[in-house]
Amino acid sequence: MVVIMKTKLEIIITQKMIDDYAEASKDYNPIHIDEEFAKKSIFKSRIAHGMLTLSIVMEFIYKNFNKEWYNNSTLETRFKNPVYPNEKLIIEYDLNKLPNNKIIVKCHKENGDEILTTILVL
Template sequence: MKENKISDYLELKITQKMIDDYAEASKDFNPIHIDEEFASKSIFKTRIAHGMLTLSVIMECLYDLYSEKMLQNTLFEARLKNPVYSEEKIKIYIEEKSKEKINIVCKKHNGDEAVSASLLFK
């Protein structure tokens, strides 16, 4: 690993189908995620992705890159900063701070951070 290497690892759209599938798998049927009429009356004005759905996309990226190390003792910390809306594009950036620390930022299409996280290999 090169020190302070930053890469835009993944860009994708969080679709309503992904949200619905996650709701089914997690049994989290909160209407803010699946009911457009309900969500339109909320502070968000539309449906939002489950925070754990966004985190699971990040974890999949990390596992793709660091599968061997991910099986060791690791510490993952994350902050959900802004909601990801249904049908919104996100981009995941990964910064290798050192051999032991990875910083992750998930940005929305408008540049706002949705998630900031770090992964420590112990």
């Protein structure tokens, strides 16, 4: 495999971003917005919406591939770990010569924990 290009985005997910996403999506699940409720959960704290994280990844893809991917591609996504407020996410891809025009976009925490992996098929 020959790497042609690699690029990345680093972003901190704030509680305000989570609250704004809850408002925009009307997803008021208390695991995202109620600290007292979230403390009693398996996560022990509020977490970001998975779709908030994916929407940031989608914006990253759009900015890197413009409309090239939008009309004629598919995404396969797996969520692997929660995102907590004030965590830094790193989104990156390697543009490799992969079979079937596939590009792997990964989102992970600063400590290396994987958040999600998306396979973009152009």
